[in-house]
Amino acid sequence: MKILSLAIVIMVLMSCQAPISTTYNQRHRPQFHFSPSEKWMNDPNGMVYHKGTYHLFYQFYPDSTVWGPMHWAHATSKDLVHWDNQPIALFPDSLGYIFSGSAVVDTENTSGFARNGETPLVAIFTHHNMDGEKAGKVDYQNQSIAYSLDDGKTWTKYAGNPVLKNPGIKDFRDPKVMWFEEGKKWIMTLATLDRITFYSSPDLKTWSRESELGKDFGAHGGVWECPDLFPLDYNGKKIWVLLVSINPGGPNGGSATQYFTGDFDGKIFTPHTTETKWIDYGTDNYAGVTWSNTGDRKIFMGWMNNWQYAQVVPTEAWRGALTLPRDLSLTKINNEFYLSSAPVKEFDNITSRTFKAENISINKEIDLSEELKDMPGKFKLDISFESVEDFIIILANNEKQELRIGYNKANNEYFIDRTNAGKSDFETGFAKRHIAPRISDARNIKISLIVDAASAEFFADNGLSVMTDIFFPGSLAGGLKIVSDKMEKIDKIELSKIESIW
Numbered sequence: 001m002k003i004l005s006l007a008i009v010i011m012v013l014m015s016c017q018a019p020i021s022t023t024y025n026q027r028h029r030p031q032f033h034f035s036p037s038e039k040w041m042n043d044p045n046g047m048v049y050h051k052g053t054y055h056l057f058y059q060f061y062p063d064s065t066v067w068g069p070m071h072w073a074h075a076t077s078k079d080l081v082h083w084d085n086q087p088i089a090l091f092p093d094s095l096g097y098i099f100s101g102s103a104v105v106d107t108e109n110t111s112g113f114a115r116n117g118e119t120p121l122v123a124i125f126t127h128h129n130m131d132g133e134k135a136g137k138v139d140y141q142n143q144s145i146a147y148s149l150d151d152g153k154t155w156t157k158y159a160g161n162p163v164l165k166n167p168g169i170k171d172f173r174d175p176k177v178m179w180f181e182e183g184k185k186w187i188m189t190l191a192t193l194d195r196i197t198f199y200s201s202p203d204l205k206t207w208s209r210e211s212e213l214g215k216d217f218g219a220h221g222g223v224w225e226c227p228d229l230f231p232l233d234y235n236g237k238k239i240w241v242l243l244v245s246i247n248p249g250g251p252n253g254g255s256a257t258q259y260f261t262g263d264f265d266g267k268i269f270t271p272h273t274t275e276t277k278w279i280d281y282g283t284d285n286y287a288g289v290t291w292s293n294t295g296d297r298k299i300f301m302g303w304m305n306n307w308q309y310a311q312v313v314p315t316e317a318w319r320g321a322l323t324l325p326r327d328l329s330l331t332k333i334n335n336e337f338y339l340s341s342a343p344v345k346e347f348d349n350i351t352s353r354t355f356k357a358e359n360i361s362i363n364k365e366i367d368l369s370e371e372l373k374d375m376p377g378k379f380k381l382d383i384s385f386e387s388v389e390d391f392i393i394i395l396a397n398n399e400k401q402e403l404r405i406g407y408n409k410a411n412n413e414y415f416i417d418r419t420n421a422g423k424s425d426f427e428t429g430f431a432k433r434h435i436a437p438r439i440s441d442a443r444n445i446k447i448s449l450i451v452d453a454a455s456a457e458f459f460a461d462n463g464l465s466v467m468t469d470i471f472f473p474g475s476l477a478g479g480l481k482i483v484s485d486k487m488e489k490i491d492k493i494e495l496s497k498i499e500s501i502w
Helices: 002-016 130-134 345-350
Strands: 039-050 053-061 071-077 084-090 097-105 121-128 141-148 172-180 185-192 195-201 208-213 223-234 237-247 256-264 269-271 286-290 299-303 326-333 336-343 351-361 365-367 378-385 391-396 402-408 413-420 433-437 445-452 455-460 465-470 479-483 489-498
Touching: 039 071, 039 121, 039 286, 039 299, 053 084, 053 097, 084 121, 121 172, 141 172, 185 223, 195 223, 208 269, 223 256, 223 286, 223 326, 237 269, 237 286, 237 326, 256 286, 256 336, 336 455, 345 351, 378 391, 391 445, 402 455, 413 455, 413 465, 433 465, 479 489
Parallel strands: 039 097, 097 172, 172 223
Antiparallel strands: 039 053, 053 071, 071 084, 097 121, 121 141, 172 185, 185 195, 195 208, 223 237, 237 256, 256 269, 286 299, 299 326, 326 336, 351 489, 365 479, 378 445, 378 489, 391 402, 391 479, 402 413, 413 433, 445 455, 455 465
16 A cells, blocks of 8 residues: 555656656757746846856746746756756845846956855846836836856845946846956946946946947837847957847847947947948847857857747747857958857757758759658758859748748848748738848858758858748648759758757
8 A cells, every 4th residue: 555655656746747858849849949948938148158067047937938027047058059957046036027137257256255265156137126117117127136156056146236226217227247358347238228338347246337329320119128248359350249139120020139340448339330230130039148258259149039929929838949059250341340140069069961962953943852851840951052043942841831031132132931831820920021131242152041840040151141030830841942943053952950959
Protein backbone atom coordinates (compact mmCIF):
# COMPACT_ATOMS: atom_id res chain seq x y z
CA MET A 1 0.00 0.00 0.00
CA LYS A 2 2.85 2.41 0.86
CA ILE A 3 4.67 1.45 -2.35
CA LEU A 4 1.51 2.13 -4.38
CA SER A 5 1.01 5.53 -2.67
CA LEU A 6 4.60 6.52 -3.40
CA ALA A 7 4.15 5.56 -7.04
CA ILE A 8 1.02 7.70 -7.28
CA VAL A 9 2.81 10.70 -5.73
CA ILE A 10 5.68 10.36 -8.21
CA MET A 11 3.24 10.17 -11.12
CA VAL A 12 1.41 13.29 -9.94
CA LEU A 13 4.63 15.23 -9.52
CA MET A 14 5.82 14.22 -12.98
CA SER A 15 2.52 15.25 -14.51
CA CYS A 16 2.77 18.74 -12.97
CA GLN A 17 5.90 19.67 -14.88
CA ALA A 18 6.08 18.93 -18.58
CA PRO A 19 9.50 17.89 -19.86
CA ILE A 20 11.37 20.40 -22.00
CA SER A 21 10.92 18.25 -25.12
CA THR A 22 7.14 18.56 -24.69
CA THR A 23 7.11 22.22 -23.67
CA TYR A 24 9.13 23.27 -26.70
CA ASN A 25 7.28 21.06 -29.16
CA GLN A 26 4.12 23.17 -29.35
CA ARG A 27 2.59 24.56 -32.50
CA HIS A 28 4.49 27.58 -33.89
CA ARG A 29 7.15 27.16 -31.18
CA PRO A 30 10.65 28.17 -32.39
CA GLN A 31 13.22 25.40 -32.16
CA PHE A 32 16.48 27.36 -32.17
CA HIS A 33 15.37 30.80 -30.99
CA PHE A 34 14.94 31.61 -27.32
CA SER A 35 11.38 31.68 -26.04
CA PRO A 36 10.06 31.37 -22.48
CA SER A 37 8.86 27.95 -21.36
CA GLU A 38 5.46 29.53 -20.79
CA LYS A 39 3.54 32.81 -20.45
CA TRP A 40 4.37 36.30 -21.74
CA MET A 41 7.71 37.83 -22.70
CA ASN A 42 8.80 41.02 -24.46
CA ASP A 43 12.00 43.14 -24.40
CA PRO A 44 15.41 41.56 -23.79
CA ASN A 45 17.02 43.25 -20.77
CA GLY A 46 20.26 43.31 -18.81
CA MET A 47 22.26 41.33 -21.34
CA VAL A 48 25.75 40.94 -19.89
CA TYR A 49 28.69 38.57 -20.38
CA HIS A 50 30.50 37.47 -17.24
CA LYS A 51 32.94 34.64 -16.47
CA GLY A 52 32.20 32.73 -19.66
CA THR A 53 28.42 33.01 -19.33
CA TYR A 54 25.98 35.10 -21.35
CA HIS A 55 23.21 36.38 -19.10
CA LEU A 56 19.87 37.22 -20.67
CA PHE A 57 17.11 38.92 -18.71
CA TYR A 58 13.80 39.81 -20.28
CA GLN A 59 10.43 41.37 -19.62
CA PHE A 60 8.20 38.61 -18.28
CA TYR A 61 4.74 38.16 -16.80
CA PRO A 62 4.50 34.73 -15.11
CA ASP A 63 0.71 34.72 -14.68
CA SER A 64 -0.59 35.25 -18.22
CA THR A 65 0.19 35.15 -21.94
CA VAL A 66 -0.59 38.88 -22.25
CA TRP A 67 1.30 41.83 -20.80
CA GLY A 68 0.98 42.40 -17.05
CA PRO A 69 3.09 43.33 -14.01
CA MET A 70 6.60 43.14 -15.38
CA HIS A 71 9.38 41.01 -13.91
CA TRP A 72 12.93 40.32 -15.09
CA ALA A 73 13.14 36.66 -16.01
CA HIS A 74 16.59 35.14 -16.45
CA ALA A 75 18.31 32.68 -18.78
CA THR A 76 21.97 31.81 -19.28
CA SER A 77 24.11 30.42 -22.07
CA LYS A 78 27.70 29.42 -22.69
CA ASP A 79 27.46 29.72 -26.47
CA LEU A 80 24.62 32.16 -27.35
CA VAL A 81 22.74 29.19 -28.81
CA HIS A 82 21.68 26.82 -26.03
CA TRP A 83 19.85 28.44 -23.11
CA ASP A 84 19.12 27.38 -19.54
CA ASN A 85 16.15 28.95 -17.77
CA GLN A 86 17.00 30.38 -14.33
CA PRO A 87 14.80 31.62 -11.47
CA ILE A 88 13.14 35.02 -11.91
CA ALA A 89 15.69 37.70 -11.02
CA LEU A 90 13.64 40.81 -10.20
CA PHE A 91 10.04 41.06 -8.99
CA PRO A 92 7.71 44.10 -8.85
CA ASP A 93 7.74 45.94 -5.52
CA SER A 94 6.35 49.03 -3.82
CA LEU A 95 8.16 51.29 -6.30
CA GLY A 96 6.52 49.62 -9.26
CA TYR A 97 6.90 47.11 -12.07
CA ILE A 98 10.38 46.22 -13.31
CA PHE A 99 10.62 47.75 -16.79
CA SER A 100 13.48 47.53 -19.27
CA GLY A 101 17.13 48.27 -18.55
CA SER A 102 20.66 46.94 -18.67
CA ALA A 103 23.36 45.29 -16.58
CA VAL A 104 27.10 45.88 -16.20
CA VAL A 105 30.11 44.23 -14.63
CA ASP A 106 31.42 46.67 -12.01
CA THR A 107 35.01 45.46 -12.22
CA GLU A 108 36.47 48.26 -10.10
CA ASN A 109 33.64 48.12 -7.53
CA THR A 110 32.78 51.76 -8.19
CA SER A 111 29.39 51.07 -6.62
CA GLY A 112 30.90 49.84 -3.37
CA PHE A 113 28.55 46.85 -3.30
CA ALA A 114 31.32 44.24 -2.96
CA ARG A 115 31.99 42.99 0.54
CA ASN A 116 34.62 40.28 0.26
CA GLY A 117 36.38 40.97 -2.99
CA GLU A 118 33.47 39.94 -5.19
CA THR A 119 32.87 41.52 -8.60
CA PRO A 120 29.39 43.06 -8.52
CA LEU A 121 26.98 42.72 -11.38
CA VAL A 122 24.75 45.77 -11.34
CA ALA A 123 21.35 45.95 -13.05
CA ILE A 124 19.96 49.37 -13.96
CA PHE A 125 16.24 49.39 -14.73
CA THR A 126 13.10 51.49 -14.81
CA HIS A 127 10.67 51.31 -11.90
CA HIS A 128 7.19 51.90 -13.34
CA ASN A 129 4.62 52.93 -10.73
CA MET A 130 1.30 51.76 -12.15
CA ASP A 131 -0.70 53.44 -9.38
CA GLY A 132 0.91 56.74 -10.29
CA GLU A 133 0.10 56.25 -13.96
CA LYS A 134 -3.53 55.42 -13.19
CA ALA A 135 -3.76 58.50 -10.96
CA GLY A 136 -2.80 60.69 -13.90
CA LYS A 137 0.66 61.61 -12.67
CA VAL A 138 3.55 62.11 -15.11
CA ASP A 139 6.50 61.17 -12.89
CA TYR A 140 5.66 57.48 -12.49
CA GLN A 141 8.88 56.20 -14.09
CA ASN A 142 12.22 56.36 -12.26
CA GLN A 143 15.58 54.61 -12.57
CA SER A 144 16.72 52.08 -9.98
CA ILE A 145 19.51 49.56 -9.51
CA ALA A 146 20.03 46.09 -8.08
CA TYR A 147 23.23 44.11 -7.58
CA SER A 148 24.43 40.52 -7.52
CA LEU A 149 27.50 39.24 -5.68
CA ASP A 150 27.14 35.61 -6.78
CA ASP A 151 27.58 35.97 -10.55
CA GLY A 152 23.95 36.74 -11.29
CA LYS A 153 22.28 33.95 -9.33
CA THR A 154 20.54 36.24 -6.83
CA TRP A 155 19.86 39.96 -6.78
CA THR A 156 19.46 42.63 -4.09
CA LYS A 157 17.71 45.92 -4.83
CA TYR A 158 19.57 48.99 -3.65
CA ALA A 159 18.04 50.51 -0.51
CA GLY A 160 18.46 54.01 -1.93
CA ASN A 161 16.27 53.46 -4.99
CA PRO A 162 15.42 55.26 -7.15
CA VAL A 163 18.88 56.54 -8.09
CA LEU A 164 17.58 58.84 -10.83
CA LYS A 165 14.25 60.52 -10.21
CA ASN A 166 11.81 61.63 -12.86
CA PRO A 167 12.10 65.37 -13.67
CA GLY A 168 8.40 65.55 -14.53
CA ILE A 169 7.93 63.87 -17.91
CA LYS A 170 5.69 61.00 -18.93
CA ASP A 171 8.22 58.75 -20.68
CA PHE A 172 11.47 58.43 -18.75
CA ARG A 173 12.80 54.92 -19.13
CA ASP A 174 14.94 52.05 -20.40
CA PRO A 175 18.45 52.93 -19.14
CA LYS A 176 21.33 51.42 -21.11
CA VAL A 177 24.58 51.87 -19.19
CA MET A 178 28.19 51.54 -20.37
CA TRP A 179 31.62 52.39 -18.99
CA PHE A 180 33.27 55.34 -20.79
CA GLU A 181 36.96 54.67 -20.29
CA GLU A 182 38.26 58.02 -21.52
CA GLY A 183 36.28 59.87 -18.87
CA LYS A 184 36.42 57.15 -16.22
CA LYS A 185 32.67 57.30 -15.73
CA TRP A 186 29.48 55.43 -16.41
CA ILE A 187 27.23 56.72 -19.20
CA MET A 188 23.48 56.14 -19.13
CA THR A 189 21.56 56.45 -22.39
CA LEU A 190 17.92 57.06 -21.47
CA ALA A 191 14.72 57.36 -23.51
CA THR A 192 12.98 60.62 -22.54
CA LEU A 193 9.77 61.45 -24.38
CA ASP A 194 10.70 61.45 -28.10
CA ARG A 195 14.41 61.97 -27.62
CA ILE A 196 17.49 60.65 -25.82
CA THR A 197 19.14 62.09 -22.70
CA PHE A 198 22.64 61.15 -21.56
CA TYR A 199 23.61 61.00 -17.88
CA SER A 200 26.94 60.19 -16.23
CA SER A 201 27.92 58.70 -12.88
CA PRO A 202 31.10 57.76 -11.01
CA ASP A 203 29.41 55.03 -8.97
CA LEU A 204 26.09 53.97 -10.59
CA LYS A 205 24.25 55.67 -7.71
CA THR A 206 24.54 59.40 -8.36
CA TRP A 207 23.74 60.67 -11.84
CA SER A 208 24.31 64.00 -13.61
CA ARG A 209 22.62 65.12 -16.81
CA GLU A 210 25.06 65.57 -19.71
CA SER A 211 23.08 66.33 -22.89
CA GLU A 212 20.00 65.65 -24.97
CA LEU A 213 19.39 64.96 -28.65
CA GLY A 214 16.78 63.76 -31.11
CA LYS A 215 14.15 66.43 -31.06
CA ASP A 216 14.91 67.54 -34.61
CA PHE A 217 15.91 64.30 -36.33
CA GLY A 218 15.03 60.64 -36.58
CA ALA A 219 11.64 58.97 -36.88
CA HIS A 220 8.99 60.42 -34.56
CA GLY A 221 5.88 58.39 -35.31
CA GLY A 222 5.72 57.18 -31.71
CA VAL A 223 7.47 57.12 -28.36
CA TRP A 224 11.24 56.48 -28.22
CA GLU A 225 12.31 53.43 -26.21
CA CYS A 226 15.18 51.05 -25.42
CA PRO A 227 18.20 53.08 -26.60
CA ASP A 228 21.74 51.74 -26.81
CA LEU A 229 25.04 53.58 -27.34
CA PHE A 230 28.26 51.74 -28.22
CA PRO A 231 31.41 52.09 -30.34
CA LEU A 232 32.36 49.96 -33.34
CA ASP A 233 35.73 49.83 -35.04
CA TYR A 234 36.02 50.77 -38.70
CA ASN A 235 39.54 50.43 -40.10
CA GLY A 236 41.06 51.47 -36.79
CA LYS A 237 38.68 54.37 -36.20
CA LYS A 238 36.10 54.40 -33.42
CA ILE A 239 32.59 55.05 -34.74
CA TRP A 240 29.74 55.45 -32.25
CA VAL A 241 26.34 53.87 -32.91
CA LEU A 242 23.09 54.92 -31.25
CA LEU A 243 20.10 52.55 -31.41
CA VAL A 244 16.63 53.91 -30.70
CA SER A 245 13.46 51.82 -30.78
CA ILE A 246 10.18 53.51 -31.67
CA ASN A 247 6.56 52.48 -31.23
CA PRO A 248 4.69 53.02 -33.48
CA GLY A 249 6.44 54.51 -36.51
CA GLY A 250 8.38 51.59 -37.98
CA PRO A 251 9.09 51.49 -41.74
CA ASN A 252 6.47 48.77 -42.28
CA GLY A 253 4.11 49.68 -39.45
CA GLY A 254 4.11 49.24 -35.70
CA SER A 255 7.34 49.06 -33.71
CA ALA A 256 10.91 48.99 -35.05
CA THR A 257 14.48 50.10 -34.25
CA GLN A 258 16.30 52.99 -35.92
CA TYR A 259 20.00 53.80 -35.64
CA PHE A 260 22.44 56.65 -36.09
CA THR A 261 26.23 56.74 -36.42
CA GLY A 262 28.33 59.59 -35.09
CA ASP A 263 30.88 60.79 -32.54
CA PHE A 264 30.62 60.78 -28.74
CA ASP A 265 32.93 62.68 -26.39
CA GLY A 266 31.50 61.46 -23.11
CA LYS A 267 28.96 64.22 -23.02
CA ILE A 268 27.45 64.89 -26.46
CA PHE A 269 26.58 62.53 -29.33
CA THR A 270 27.07 64.23 -32.71
CA PRO A 271 25.41 62.31 -35.56
CA HIS A 272 27.11 62.00 -38.94
CA THR A 273 23.75 62.48 -40.62
CA THR A 274 20.18 62.96 -39.48
CA GLU A 275 18.87 60.45 -42.01
CA THR A 276 16.78 57.69 -40.42
CA LYS A 277 18.18 54.19 -40.91
CA TRP A 278 16.72 50.94 -39.61
CA ILE A 279 18.60 48.00 -38.15
CA ASP A 280 15.84 45.66 -39.43
CA TYR A 281 13.08 46.54 -41.89
CA GLY A 282 10.83 43.62 -40.97
CA THR A 283 7.99 44.09 -38.54
CA ASP A 284 9.28 41.68 -35.91
CA ASN A 285 12.52 42.91 -34.42
CA TYR A 286 11.97 45.40 -31.61
CA ALA A 287 13.65 46.75 -28.46
CA GLY A 288 16.93 45.10 -29.38
CA VAL A 289 20.15 46.05 -27.58
CA THR A 290 23.69 44.68 -27.30
CA TRP A 291 25.44 42.60 -24.66
CA SER A 292 27.77 44.45 -22.31
CA ASN A 293 31.26 43.32 -21.34
CA THR A 294 32.01 41.65 -24.70
CA GLY A 295 34.97 43.87 -25.64
CA ASP A 296 35.11 45.01 -29.25
CA ARG A 297 32.51 42.46 -30.27
CA LYS A 298 28.97 43.84 -30.30
CA ILE A 299 26.21 41.22 -30.15
CA PHE A 300 22.63 42.35 -30.73
CA MET A 301 19.34 40.59 -30.03
CA GLY A 302 15.75 41.86 -30.28
CA TRP A 303 12.22 40.87 -29.35
CA MET A 304 10.76 38.95 -32.29
CA ASN A 305 7.34 40.54 -32.22
CA ASN A 306 5.49 43.81 -32.81
CA TRP A 307 3.30 45.80 -30.42
CA GLN A 308 0.76 46.10 -33.21
CA TYR A 309 -0.34 42.50 -32.59
CA ALA A 310 1.96 40.96 -29.96
CA GLN A 311 -0.81 40.21 -27.44
CA VAL A 312 -3.09 38.44 -29.92
CA VAL A 313 -0.75 36.22 -31.94
CA PRO A 314 -2.12 32.64 -32.11
CA THR A 315 0.11 30.88 -29.62
CA GLU A 316 -1.40 29.32 -26.52
CA ALA A 317 0.89 28.46 -23.61
CA TRP A 318 3.48 31.14 -24.42
CA ARG A 319 3.79 34.42 -26.29
CA GLY A 320 7.00 35.95 -27.54
CA ALA A 321 10.46 34.93 -28.71
CA LEU A 322 13.79 36.59 -29.46
CA THR A 323 15.71 36.96 -32.70
CA LEU A 324 18.92 35.09 -33.26
CA PRO A 325 21.85 36.87 -31.63
CA ARG A 326 23.60 38.92 -34.31
CA ASP A 327 27.11 40.28 -34.67
CA LEU A 328 27.13 43.95 -35.69
CA SER A 329 29.70 45.63 -37.92
CA LEU A 330 30.00 48.77 -40.04
CA THR A 331 30.02 49.11 -43.82
CA LYS A 332 30.80 52.33 -45.65
CA ILE A 333 28.97 53.13 -48.90
CA ASN A 334 29.21 56.49 -50.69
CA ASN A 335 30.90 57.97 -47.63
CA GLU A 336 28.06 56.90 -45.29
CA PHE A 337 28.19 54.32 -42.53
CA TYR A 338 25.64 51.52 -42.37
CA LEU A 339 25.15 48.77 -39.79
CA SER A 340 25.54 45.22 -41.02
CA SER A 341 24.09 42.25 -39.12
CA ALA A 342 24.95 38.56 -39.27
CA PRO A 343 23.92 35.59 -37.12
CA VAL A 344 26.63 34.94 -34.53
CA LYS A 345 29.30 32.47 -35.61
CA GLU A 346 28.28 30.12 -32.78
CA PHE A 347 25.06 29.46 -34.70
CA ASP A 348 27.12 27.38 -37.16
CA ASN A 349 27.56 24.73 -34.44
CA ILE A 350 23.94 23.59 -34.83
CA THR A 351 23.89 24.00 -38.62
CA SER A 352 24.88 21.26 -41.05
CA ARG A 353 24.82 21.59 -44.83
CA THR A 354 22.66 19.00 -46.58
CA PHE A 355 22.70 20.30 -50.16
CA LYS A 356 25.07 22.36 -52.29
CA ALA A 357 25.05 23.25 -55.96
CA GLU A 358 27.06 25.71 -58.06
CA ASN A 359 26.63 27.39 -61.45
CA ILE A 360 23.00 26.37 -61.77
CA SER A 361 20.88 27.39 -64.74
CA ILE A 362 17.67 28.63 -63.27
CA ASN A 363 15.35 28.32 -66.29
CA LYS A 364 12.63 30.31 -64.49
CA GLU A 365 12.36 27.96 -61.49
CA ILE A 366 14.38 25.73 -59.20
CA ASP A 367 12.43 23.35 -56.96
CA LEU A 368 14.19 22.38 -53.72
CA SER A 369 11.21 20.69 -52.09
CA GLU A 370 12.80 17.26 -52.27
CA GLU A 371 15.93 18.59 -50.56
CA LEU A 372 13.77 20.17 -47.85
CA LYS A 373 11.60 17.16 -47.08
CA ASP A 374 13.55 15.99 -44.01
CA MET A 375 13.66 19.43 -42.39
CA PRO A 376 10.37 21.24 -42.97
CA GLY A 377 10.05 24.59 -41.24
CA LYS A 378 13.58 24.58 -39.83
CA PHE A 379 16.37 25.37 -42.26
CA LYS A 380 18.92 27.86 -43.58
CA LEU A 381 19.11 28.78 -47.27
CA ASP A 382 22.13 30.61 -48.70
CA ILE A 383 22.10 31.83 -52.30
CA SER A 384 24.57 33.78 -54.41
CA PHE A 385 22.89 35.25 -57.48
CA GLU A 386 25.15 36.13 -60.41
CA SER A 387 23.36 39.41 -61.15
CA VAL A 388 20.90 41.90 -59.69
CA GLU A 389 17.54 40.79 -61.07
CA ASP A 390 14.06 39.98 -59.79
CA PHE A 391 13.68 36.75 -57.85
CA ILE A 392 11.20 35.16 -55.46
CA ILE A 393 11.73 32.42 -52.89
CA ILE A 394 8.45 30.61 -52.24
CA LEU A 395 8.00 28.66 -49.03
CA ALA A 396 4.78 26.62 -49.13
CA ASN A 397 2.88 24.01 -47.13
CA ASN A 398 0.12 21.45 -47.84
CA GLU A 399 -2.62 24.04 -47.22
CA LYS A 400 -1.25 26.09 -50.15
CA GLN A 401 -0.15 28.82 -47.77
CA GLU A 402 2.93 30.64 -49.04
CA LEU A 403 5.55 32.93 -47.58
CA ARG A 404 7.27 34.86 -50.38
CA ILE A 405 10.67 36.50 -50.05
CA GLY A 406 12.41 38.27 -52.89
CA TYR A 407 13.80 41.27 -54.71
CA ASN A 408 12.11 43.80 -57.00
CA LYS A 409 14.63 45.47 -59.32
CA ALA A 410 12.33 48.25 -60.55
CA ASN A 411 11.98 49.56 -56.98
CA ASN A 412 15.42 48.34 -55.83
CA GLU A 413 13.87 46.71 -52.77
CA TYR A 414 13.69 43.38 -51.00
CA PHE A 415 10.39 42.12 -49.66
CA ILE A 416 8.70 39.56 -47.45
CA ASP A 417 5.09 38.88 -48.35
CA ARG A 418 3.01 37.12 -45.70
CA THR A 419 -0.35 37.98 -47.29
CA ASN A 420 -1.15 34.29 -47.69
CA ALA A 421 1.36 32.76 -45.28
CA GLY A 422 -1.09 31.37 -42.71
CA LYS A 423 -3.42 32.51 -39.97
CA SER A 424 -3.83 36.29 -39.92
CA ASP A 425 -7.40 37.04 -38.80
CA PHE A 426 -6.21 37.98 -35.30
CA GLU A 427 -5.10 41.44 -36.57
CA THR A 428 -6.21 43.37 -39.64
CA GLY A 429 -2.75 44.70 -40.49
CA PHE A 430 -0.86 41.42 -40.21
CA ALA A 431 -1.26 39.94 -43.71
CA LYS A 432 0.85 42.38 -45.71
CA ARG A 433 3.88 42.72 -47.96
CA HIS A 434 6.85 44.36 -46.23
CA ILE A 435 9.76 46.03 -48.03
CA ALA A 436 13.37 46.99 -47.39
CA PRO A 437 15.64 49.09 -49.59
CA ARG A 438 18.65 47.47 -51.21
CA ILE A 439 21.56 49.40 -49.72
CA SER A 440 24.45 47.56 -51.37
CA ASP A 441 25.92 48.76 -54.67
CA ALA A 442 27.43 45.36 -55.50
CA ARG A 443 26.79 43.81 -58.92
CA ASN A 444 25.48 40.59 -57.50
CA ILE A 445 23.20 39.56 -54.64
CA LYS A 446 23.96 37.31 -51.70
CA ILE A 447 21.20 36.31 -49.33
CA SER A 448 20.74 34.12 -46.30
CA LEU A 449 17.27 33.02 -45.18
CA ILE A 450 16.76 31.36 -41.80
CA VAL A 451 13.36 29.82 -41.09
CA ASP A 452 12.26 28.48 -37.72
CA ALA A 453 8.68 27.15 -37.67
CA ALA A 454 6.90 30.53 -37.59
CA SER A 455 9.66 33.05 -38.25
CA ALA A 456 11.86 34.15 -41.13
CA GLU A 457 15.08 36.12 -40.77
CA PHE A 458 16.39 37.45 -44.09
CA PHE A 459 19.93 38.81 -44.46
CA ALA A 460 20.82 40.35 -47.83
CA ASP A 461 24.18 41.62 -49.09
CA ASN A 462 26.16 40.56 -46.02
CA GLY A 463 23.50 41.87 -43.67
CA LEU A 464 23.15 45.40 -45.04
CA SER A 465 19.44 44.87 -45.69
CA VAL A 466 17.75 42.78 -42.99
CA MET A 467 14.14 41.74 -42.47
CA THR A 468 12.57 39.67 -39.68
CA ASP A 469 8.94 38.58 -39.92
CA ILE A 470 6.86 36.07 -38.01
CA PHE A 471 4.00 34.13 -39.61
CA PHE A 472 1.65 31.35 -38.53
CA PRO A 473 1.25 28.56 -41.10
CA GLY A 474 -1.31 25.80 -40.66
CA SER A 475 1.50 23.27 -41.00
CA LEU A 476 5.24 23.43 -41.44
CA ALA A 477 6.45 24.40 -44.88
CA GLY A 478 7.72 21.50 -46.98
CA GLY A 479 7.83 23.21 -50.36
CA LEU A 480 10.70 25.46 -51.44
CA LYS A 481 11.17 27.10 -54.83
CA ILE A 482 13.36 29.82 -56.31
CA VAL A 483 11.65 31.65 -59.17
CA SER A 484 13.02 34.22 -61.61
CA ASP A 485 11.99 35.18 -65.14
CA LYS A 486 15.15 37.24 -65.78
CA MET A 487 17.89 35.49 -63.83
CA GLU A 488 19.80 33.02 -66.01
CA LYS A 489 22.12 31.48 -63.49
CA ILE A 490 22.69 31.13 -59.78
CA ASP A 491 26.31 30.98 -58.64
CA LYS A 492 25.69 28.89 -55.54
CA ILE A 493 22.90 27.40 -53.44
CA GLU A 494 23.39 25.86 -50.02
CA LEU A 495 20.64 24.34 -47.90
CA SER A 496 21.38 23.51 -44.27
CA LYS A 497 19.62 21.65 -41.51
CA ILE A 498 19.38 23.27 -38.07
CA GLU A 499 19.21 21.30 -34.85
CA SER A 500 16.73 22.06 -32.12
CA ILE A 501 18.32 23.61 -29.04
CA TRP A 502 15.71 22.06 -26.77
